[in-house]
Structures are given as C-alpha cells and as structure tokens.
Amino acid sequence: MISPFAIVETRLVGDDVEVGEFAVIRAGAQIGNGVRIHPHAVIEAGVVLGEGVEVFPGAYIGKEPKGAGQLARPVQYERKVLIGAGTSIGPHAIIYYDVEIGEGTLIGDGASIREQVKVGSRCVISRYVTLNYNTSVGDRTKIMDLTHITGNSTIEDGVFISIHVSTVNDNALGREGYAAAKIRGPIVRSEAVIGAGAVLLPGVVIGQRATVAAGAVVTKDVAAGATVMGVPARVKD
Amino acid sequence: MISPFAIVETRLVGDDVEVGEFAVIRAGAQIGNGVRIHPHAVIEAGVVLGEGVEVFPGAYIGKEPKGAGQLARPVQYERKVLIGAGTSIGPHAIIYYDVEIGEGTLIGDGASIREQVKVGSRCVISRYVTLNYNTSVGDRTKIMDLTHITGNSTIEDGVFISIHVSTVNDNALGREGYAAAKIRGPIVRSEAVIGAGAVLLPGVVIGQRATVAAGAVVTKDVAAGATVMGVPARVKD
Amino acid sequence: MISPFAIVETRLVGDDVEVGEFAVIRAGAQIGNGVRIHPHAVIEAGVVLGEGVEVFPGAYIGKEPKGAGQLARPVQYERKVLIGAGTSIGPHAIIYYDVEIGEGTLIGDGASIREQVKVGSRCVISRYVTLNYNTSVGDRTKIMDLTHITGNSTIEDGVFISIHVSTVNDNALGREGYAAAKIRGPIVRSEAVIGAGAVLLPGVVIGQRATVAAGAVVTKDVAAGATVMGVPARVKD
Numbered sequence: 264m265i266s267p268f269a270i271v272e273t274r275l276v277g278d279d280v281e282v283g284e285f286a287v288i289r290a291g292a293q294i295g296n297g298v299r300i301h302p303h304a305v306i307e308a309g310v311v312l313g314e315g316v317e318v319f320p321g322a323y324i325g326k327e328p329k330g331a332g333q334l335a336r337p338v339q340y341e342r343k344v345l346i347g348a349g350t351s352i353g354p355h356a357i358i359y360y361d362v363e364i365g366e367g368t369l370i371g372d373g374a375s376i377r378e379q380v381k382v383g384s385r386c387v388i389s390r391y392v393t394l395n396y397n398t399s400v401g402d403r404t405k406i407m408d409l410t411h412i413t414g415n416s417t418i419e420d421g422v423f424i425s426i427h428v429s430t431v432n433d434n435a436l437g438r439e440g441y442a443a444a445k446i447r448g449p450i451v452r453s454e455a456v457i458g459a460g461a462v463l464l465p466g467v468v469i470g471q472r473a474t475v476a477a478g479a480v481v482t483k484d485v486a487a488g489a490t491v492m493g494v495p496a497r498v499k500d
Numbered sequence: 501m502i503s504p505f506a507i508v509e510t511r512l513v514g515d516d517v518e519v520g521e522f523a524v525i526r527a528g529a530q531i532g533n534g535v536r537i538h539p540h541a542v543i544e545a546g547v548v549l550g551e552g553v554e555v556f557p558g559a560y561i562g563k564e565p566k567g568a569g570q571l572a573r574p575v576q577y578e579r580k581v582l583i584g585a586g587t588s589i590g591p592h593a594i595i596y597y598d599v600e601i602g603e604g605t606l607i608g609d610g611a612s613i614r615e616q617v618k619v620g621s622r623c624v625i626s627r628y629v630t631l632n633y634n635t636s637v638g639d640r641t642k643i644m645d646l647t648h649i650t651g652n653s654t655i656e657d658g659v660f661i662s663i664h665v666s667t668v669n670d671n672a673l674g675r676e677g678y679a680a681a682k683i684r685g686p687i688v689r690s691e692a693v694i695g696a697g698a699v700l701l702p703g704v705v706i707g708q709r710a711t712v713a714a715g716a717v718v719t720k721d722v723a724a725g726a727t728v729m730g731v732p733a734r735v736k737d
Numbered sequence: 738m739i740s741p742f743a744i745v746e747t748r749l750v751g752d753d754v755e756v757g758e759f760a761v762i763r764a765g766a767q768i769g770n771g772v773r774i775h776p777h778a779v780i781e782a783g784v785v786l787g788e789g790v791e792v793f794p795g796a797y798i799g800k801e802p803k804g805a806g807q808l809a810r811p812v813q814y815e816r817k818v819l820i821g822a823g824t825s826i827g828p829h830a831i832i833y834y835d836v837e838i839g840e841g842t843l844i845g846d847g848a849s850i851r852e853q854v855k856v857g858s859r860c861v862i863s864r865y866v867t868l869n870y871n872t873s874v875g876d877r878t879k880i881m882d883l884t885h886i887t888g889n890s891t892i893e894d895g896v897f898i899s900i901h902v903s904t905v906n907d908n909a910l911g912r913e914g915y916a917a918a919k920i921r922g923p924i925v926r927s928e929a930v931i932g933a934g935a936v937l938l939p940g941v942v943i944g945q946r947a948t949v950a951a952g953a954v955v956t957k958d959v960a961a962g963a964t965v966m967g968v969p970a971r972v973k974d
Contacts, residue, residue, distance in 0.1 A: 285522045303540055319560070319563070321658075354560045373612070373628075391628055408648045409646055425666075425668060459666035459668045478699045478717035478731050479665070
C-alpha cells in the first residue's frame, strides 16, 4: 500500500507497490510492479524502478551532480536513472542522475554512485563504496565495503574487489586541472581479484584472473593469471 | 514529548520519551524510559531500546539482511535488536536485525552493524565503521572511523582499532563460494592495539596487549605483547 | 517555496528560499536568501546558512557532540554553525556544532565534520570524509573520498589529499587517555599533495609543495618540495 504520509507526485505507479511514510516520489518517476519503497526515500523525476526493486530508508535516487570549482571536470549528464528488476538499493545509498544498474544487484548501505556509471546484473556494490563518474562495472562483480572506484575506470565481469581498495586516475594529483585524455582509471579484466587495502595507480591494467595481494601498491600492468604483492607490487616468486 | 508528526505504532513506550518529527516506530518495538528519538529515525518491530538511549536523525534500527546471490552466505537471523541503557546511535547509523549492543556505547555517524553481531558496553564504534555478520566485540573496545571488521571475527575487551583498518576472512577472495569452516576472521585479544591502515589477513590471532603498527599487513599470528610492523608484518627488533 | 509538509520553526528566513517536504528547521536557525533545502534535512538552532547555500536530502546540521567515555577528550563547543554563501552540503552529510565553512565549498555525500573545525572557501570535502575536532582546512583544498583527518590537525591552502588517507594524532593509540599536549595531528603545508592510502603519523609536518606517494607511511617530517614513498616513507632518489 501507499502510505497516506508519503508524497507521490508521479502517476506512473505499477501494481502491488508499497511506499512508506514520508517518502517523496517526484512527478515523472516510473515505479514498476511490486516495488517496495521504505520511509524517507527520495526518488526524483526521470528515475525508472524495475519490477520488484526495493529501496531502503533514506536512499536518494536521482541526485544532480554539482561541479567542484574551476579545476574540476565539466559535469555532463542526462536526467535519468534505470534500476533493473529485483535490484536492492540500501539505506542512505545515493544514486546520481545518468546511472544504469542491472537486475538482481545489491547496492549496500550508503553506497554512492556518480553520473555516467553503468553497473551490471547480479553485482554487489557494498557499504559506503563510492563509484566515480564515467565508469563501468560488468556483471557478477563484487566491490566490498569502503572501496573507491575512480572516474574513467573499467571493471569487467566476475571481478572481486575487496574492502578499502584505492583506485586513482590522475598522476598529477589535481595539480594540472582536468584534461580528459590524461585522466585514466584502472582496467580490471574479468575474474580478477584485488585484495584488501590495495592501491591501483592510474591506467594500470589488471589482467584476466590475476590476483593483487592485500596491501599491494600496483604501479604497472599485471599479466593475466599473475599474482602480485608488496609496495610497489612485484610478481610473486 | 512525542511529535504529532511522528508515526508511533507501538504501545510499548516508557515515560519521558521524546520522538522527533517524521520518525517511524513500528508496532512491537519497545521504547524505554527517557529515550530520545530524533527526526527521521526508523525503528522496526522487535527492537528494544533501553533506558536513556538516544537515536539521532535518520538512524535505521532493525534492517532485514538481504542475500547477495548464489555464492553468498545464507542469511540467518532473528527479528530482534537489543540496545542497552545509555547507548547512543549516531545519525544515519544502520543496525540490522539480530544485533545486541551493551550499555553506554557510542555508535558513530553512519556506522553499519550486520546480523548476528554482539557489541559490549562502553565501546566506541565510530563513524562509517562497518561490522560484518557473526562477530563479537567485547567491552571498552574502540573501533575508529572507516574501519571494516569482517564476518566471523572476535574482538575482545579493551581493544583499540584505529582508522581504515582492513580485516578479511577468505583467502580465496570469493572464488570458492561460501564454506563456513574456511571463512575465518581475525581474533584480536584483549588490550591489543591495531594501527591505522593495517590489514589483518584471515584467521590471524593478535595476542593480548600486542601492537600492530600503522600500515602493517599481518599475515600470521602475533604473540601477546609483541609489536609488529611492515609489509608483510615482522616483529620489531 | 516552502513545503507545507516541512517544519519551519524559525522566523529568520530570507527571500526565494525553497524548503522540501519533511525537512525540519528549528527556531533560531538563520536561512539566507536563495537557500535551497531538500527533503528530510534537519537544521538545528544556531545554524546560519549564507546566501544560495544548498542542503541535500537527509543532511544534518548542528549535531551535539557526545563524549565517548572516561578516556576521551572533554567535549567543548559553541552552539553555532556558519555556512558561507554558495556552499553545498551533500546528502546525509553531518555537520556538528561549532563549525565554520567558507564560501563556494562542496561538502560531499555523508561527509562528517566534528566540532571546533574551520574549513575555508572553494574547498572540496568529498564523500564520507570524516574530519575530527579542532582542525583547520585552508582555502582551495581538496580532500577526497573516505579519507580521515584526525583531531588537532592543520591543513593549509591548496592542498590535495587523495582517497583513503589516514592521519593519526596519538602515538599511545588511546592507551594513555587524552592529554591535549601529546595529541598532535599532522600539519600539511600549502600546495602539498598526499597520495591515495598514505598514512601520516602523529605530528608530522608535510612541507610546502611536497608529495607523499600513494601507500606511503610517513613517520617523520617531509621537506618542502620533496617527494617521499614506501613503508616507512623515504625520499625518492
């Protein structure tokens, strides 16, 4: 049922939808059949929730990106969000505009996903993970708590990225402003595994089924199937 | 006083209780004497708040765990949460079902505590700490900002765990699915100290009053009273 | 416009203000011209929002600090918060009492800023950054996602601090209680750059335009313009 204490401006609401108290759903949002929206969630115009999506308390879907000053990347985005059937959006998670998420994916508590990001199906994007702009995540990939994926990254299918993993895209560390051609995040090929607290430097390629050990600082490409460890990371003997 | 703009479905409300605007308290929750609930908090059925508990805005107590696909651990839990007298639950903190927290403990902003977890009395679980399932934390233990405690961990009394500490429980890093016998978090004995950014690998035992230096990657057990540092961690000369 | 579903207790509201549904603004808060407050934000008494400030859903401005037991620092603060013109406060961000933030600064999703902190103008304090008590951040400084700045720190102008950076202020790691003279955070001089996942130990001074590489553990001062790397950090050859 739809709580009489919710604000539902849209008419595009499917069957068997539940909306909790004090949730806010703007005109133009589309709510599929069987969707469950908990109290205090905010769903902006242009958001499409597929069948059976669950949105936990305080989640915010459809945030406008804000520019971060003169040295920052110009913000570009479309005012739409697509959330696939059966996907769960955790409490206080924040999904910016221009994001597409597949089916059966779990977005954890407070995870924050910026504009121009595509996440596949049957993924886990765990608690307080932050995904930056213009990044793609394949299917069946897990990114664990408190990890950050930088802008302009590619994470393929079946990847496992552990907790507290750092990825960066800018060797100049902000000194030279934003020049898109120089700002490259990592590419993590399918079935690769990245250990807890590892750091991936700009533009490194982690090959298919490669393993990066916990705490490693990866400064150059890792071959498919290889295991690297240490600071800086070296191939394991 | 109880705001007329709050939803209070339960009848089990003690004396001198304050409930802020737009808070939601479900039927069957128990609210002790002198409890203070700020706006936008959500308290589900089966939650018991002891005397003088304070719940800050947006906190969510009584979340149902969601499974994370076929390779994940089966989710088991009881629909109850016990919060001891005088404990404070920070803004946007998320407490899952089947959690017990002692008295006089401070749960920080956005801290997230999963099912089958017990936290003792006079602890600090600081901002954005994430505690995973089936884990126990003793009394007087402090876990600082942005640290992650993995599933199947034991943290004893009087432990200090600094910021950004990574703990993991699965050498296979998700490759072999969930087999409970192989998934072991660390055991941190009483009065041990873990420095900032340290990584504790699966199943390591950190002895009583041992010290792990900042940035260390601990791959094997640390004796009581010993100090280890480096990547991988070695005993300090 | 001000939603009829918001609670606006203050009379100190400027022109062209927007307040979303279920927001709560306490008596004595001051809301400048052109301010935009989204749904579910909570603004306590004593908070002053400058012209054109935007406050996203669920942000909480004016939190009372809570003590963390007998070994903790005594909590001292004034019941005021000043937010400069054009500054943006992200969704679920938490600003404690006794904080001052300059103009045109961006506070990211869920960032948490404790009492006795001053942040300058045109800064970025990104997602889930936690700033501890009695710390100052200059102008044009960027602190990226999931970084923690410890209490008693000084971060000057034009600094870039990457993601997952750990800073600590207590060599005794909590063992000796709180003695203010011994609790010293780092000093990061102007235009310095700190790489992802770096750890800065208590009281270190990072010189002007110095660079700390990703993953470095900095145990002693770094000269102006120098570059350090490794565990422990050494000057690059």
